[in-house]
Amino acid sequence: MDAISVIRTKRDGGALSPEQIDWVIDAYTRGAVADEQMSALAMAILLNGMDRAEIARWTAAMIASGERMDFSSLPRPTADKHSTGGVGDKITLPLAPLVAACGAAVPQLSGRGLGHTGGTLDKLESIPGWRALLSNAEMLDVLGEAGAVICAAGDGLAPADKKLYALRDVTGTVEAIPLIASSIMSKKIAEGTGSLVLDVKVGSGAFMKNRDDAAELARTMVGLGTDHGVRTVALLTDMSTPLGRTAGNALEVRESVEVLAGGGPADVVELTLALAREMLTAAGLPDADPAKALADGSAMDHWRRMITAQGGDPDAELPTARERHVVPAPATGVLSRLDAYAVGVAAWRLGAGRARKEDPVQAGAGVELHAKPGETVREGEPLLTLHTDTPEAFDYALTALDGAVEVGGAFTPAPIVLDRVD
Numbered sequence: 001m002d003a004i005s006v007i008r009t010k011r012d013g014g015a016l017s018p019e020q021i022d023w024v025i026d027a028y029t030r031g032a033v034a035d036e037q038m039s040a041l042a043m044a045i046l047l048n049g050m051d052r053a054e055i056a057r058w059t060a061a062m063i064a065s066g067e068r069m070d071f072s073s074l075p076r077p078t079a080d081k082h083s084t085g086g087v088g089d090k091i092t093l094p095l096a097p098l099v100a101a102c103g104a105a106v107p108q109l110s111g112r113g114l115g116h117t118g119g120t121l122d123k124l125e126s127i128p129g130w131r132a133l134l135s136n137a138e139m140l141d142v143l144g145e146a147g148a149v150i151c152a153a154g155d156g157l158a159p160a161d162k163k164l165y166a167l168r169d170v171t172g173t174v175e176a177i178p179l180i181a182s183s184i185m186s187k188k189i190a191e192g193t194g195s196l197v198l199d200v201k202v203g204s205g206a207f208m209k210n211r212d213d214a215a216e217l218a219r220t221m222v223g224l225g226t227d228h229g230v231r232t233v234a235l236l237t238d239m240s241t242p243l244g245r246t247a248g249n250a251l252e253v254r255e256s257v258e259v260l261a262g263g264g265p266a267d268v269v270e271l272t273l274a275l276a277r278e279m280l281t282a283a284g285l286p287d288a289d290p291a292k293a294l295a296d297g298s299a300m301d302h303w304r305r306m307i308t309a310q311g312g313d314p315d316a317e318l319p320t321a322r323e324r325h326v327v328p329a330p331a332t333g334v335l336s337r338l339d340a341y342a343v344g345v346a347a348w349r350l351g352a353g354r355a356r357k358e359d360p361v362q363a364g365a366g367v368e369l370h371a372k373p374g375e376t377v378r379e380g381e382p383l384l385t386l387h388t389d390t391p392e393a394f395d396y397a398l399t400a401l402d403g404a405v406e407v408g409g410a411f412t413p414a415p416i417v418l419d420r421v422d
């Protein structure tokens with residue numbers, strides 16, 4: 001077998017055989033297939049697609065490239081959630097302790113932000129002392145102590161995906177449904193969760209800009225999970241405007257704590273509860289009441305235990321940015337559009353995200369929204385506050401926000417959950 005014949009098969013529109021897939025994934029993981037060869041293959045897959053059998057084999061080969069975790073010793077059913085990434089998407093923070101408070105164990109392996117979408121680990125690292133890197137034994141200890149753990153995937157889990165994802169990120173080959181589905185599902189299946197709820201984002205701030213693509217991605221991932229014995233459900237959810245009223249690391253932690261305290265923005269609460277209900281049902285706990293666990297403080301109690309068990313201080317003051325800049329509303333009327341992608345790019349340029357994997361992020365940087373679409377704003381009053389430690393970034397952020405705001409246009413309230421795939 002050789003890389004060139006595998007690339008040619010896909011370049012010419014053919015289906016890769018199981019042997020070709022197993023060989024290329026294994027050889028790439030070992031370094032026997034070069035990055036430039038894998039990029040050519042990824043581009044051929046992006047352009048020519050893969051059929052269901054190819055995607056299933058590709059995913060299985062990525063799982064087989066590393067270790068599989070096993071949570072079967074836990075006394076509780078396991079449930080996990082994965083979001084395809086969005087702007088202001090802090091849902092994992094309140095959701096994991098909430099579902100733990102309702103009786104499931106939540107082993108949540110999360111990622112860092114790249115580009116305009118934020119990452120759960122970057123957000124939690126704004127809590128002084130909190131550690132994202134845990135050994136498998138530490139992960140089990142935190143799960144035992146708090147019922148939920150949020151941490152980075154170890155190097156041993158789907159190493160083929162780790163390499164391939166970094167390569168796709170710099171070769172314009174992220175937005176391929178077979179590659180996204182196999183990337184996400186190989187990690188989730190290798191992680192060993194019994195059930196999985198996928199939050200597939202649709203809209204300007206998401207990888208999938210339209211509903212048909214999002215539905216196809218959801219169906220592909222649900223099929224992969226089910227074929228590997230993981231009870232998998234997907235919700236298609238709106239990402240045309242940011243979730244909640246903040247985009248940025250410490251800003252989002254603060255908002256998540258408000259949700260756990262029984263307050264917080266209505267859209268964040270609604271989506272957290274919708275995903276919690278799906279996770280609890282998939283875990284075999286359909287009678288649990290997540291709204292009660294938010295109201296009675298038990299979700300907050302699990303959050304505090306989880307943060308403490310990972311070295312963080314849940315009472316510590318969160319970092320704030322050194323500089324602020326207020327963006328006023330351009331007119332009086334109903335805010336009819338506030339574009340998620342533009343806000344995500346602005347937060348990223350202010351320092352909340354990174355341009356390269358190895359860059360640091362600013363804990364306090366980001367965008368605060370003083371109004372959401374559907375609310376009335378007054379000309380000249382604050383609409384957004386930009387936060388950063390590096391004030392030279394204000395200009396870049398303002399450029400990104402050019403054209404992102406519309407007042408007085410047509411506004412149709414859209415539900416946050418658009419569809420369900422199982």
Ligand code: URA
Nearest residue numbers: 084165179180183184
């Ligand atoms: N998240 C992943 O883990 N992989 C992708 O390909 C896209 C988003």
